Amino acid sequence: MPRAKKDESQTLRALLQMRELLLRGEFRSGERIREIPLAARLHVSRTPLRLVLGRLEEEGLVAARPTGGFIASEFSVRDIRDGIELRGALEGTAAKLAAERVTKSEDLAEIRKCLARIDRLTQRWTSGTDSLAKYIVLNAQFHDQLVDLAQSPMVRRAVARAVALPFASPNAFLMGHALKKEGREIVTLSQVHHRAIVDAIAHREPARAEAMAREHSRLARTSLEMILRDKHLLSQVPGASLIRFPDMAEREAGRGV
Numbered sequence: 137m138p139r140a141k142k143d144e145s146q147t148l149r150a151l152l153q154m155r156e157l158l159l160r161g162e163f164r165s166g167e168r169i170r171e172i173p174l175a176a177r178l179h180v181s182r183t184p185l186r187l188v189l190g191r192l193e194e195e196g197l198v199a200a201r202p203t204g205g206f207i208a209s210e211f212s213v214r215d216i217r218d219g220i221e222l223r224g225a226l227e228g229t230a231a232k233l234a235a236e237r238v239t240k241s242e243d244l245a246e247i248r249k250c251l252a253r254i255d256r257l258t259q260r261w262t263s264g265t266d267s268l269a270k271y272i273v274l275n276a277q278f279h280d281q282l283v284d285l286a287q288s289p290m291v292r293r294a295v296a297r298a299v300a301l302p303f304a305s306p307n308a309f310l311m312g313h314a315l316k317k318e319g320r321e322i323v324t325l326s327q328v329h330h331r332a333i334v335d336a337i338a339h340r341e342p343a344r345a346e347a348m349a350r351e352h353s354r355l356a357r358t359s360l361e362m363i364l365r366d367k368h369l370l371s372q373v374p375g376a377s378l379i380r381f382p383d384m385a386e387r388e389a390g391r392g393v
Contacts, residue, residue, distance in 0.1 A: 230291050231286075
């Protein structure tokens with residue numbers, strides 16, 4: 137393998153490993169990230185490691201220290217709500233553009249196949265994590281295909297940046313419901329939204345498509361609020377250790393969320 141390709145491959149591997157470490161809770165929010173032991177742990181030199189940390193700073197998972205180096209980011213509940221709102225606005229734009237630009241029914245063939253797969257999954261739903269894990273894969277496909285239908289590289293890039301924000305992706309909180317009946321209820325409602333979005337695109341109704349996509353994004357907000365009322369479910373949510381919850385004084389003062 138050429139040296140440039142090998143370096144690129146090692147950097148990508150280190151990026152994926154470091155992102156996983158952060159989301160798995162290996163670093164607490166505000167914890168300084170020490171580069172020398174981390175480089176050894178990831179089997180890369182400090183130069184590609186700094187590239188990795190720079191990329192993770194763009195994603196919001198780490199923050200630069202004023203005196204140099206990086207710390208693991210922390211996210212308030214307000215930050216999470218804002219991220220969900222941002223994704224909803226962008227996916228609403230994607231749905232609107234799709235309704236304006238899709239002119240042939242065959243252009244919707246792939247997203248309709250995805251809907252059919254989700255229907256089959258819900259019909260044979262089982263409790264626990266197995267069915268929900270399969271749904272997460274299909275849900276990601278649906279959202280990706282929706283953005284493709286907008287036929288806009290600009291929207292594609294903006295959505296990619298938004299969903300890279302921790303807790304803003306369509307699947308961010310779903311595993312928190314794996315062991316509760318709400319899991320299937322949320323999936324069922326989500327599928328109703330999916331079908332309404334595709335129907336609006338098929339009938340070339342941009343305003344309806346946009347409104348439905350924005351409403352659909354709020355299911356993530358509903359999932360968040362459910363989990364906040366039952367915090368032991370947070371153990372199922374990737375990156376939960378990075379969330380800063382308001383203390384009692386903040387809640388009484390109406391701040392921090």
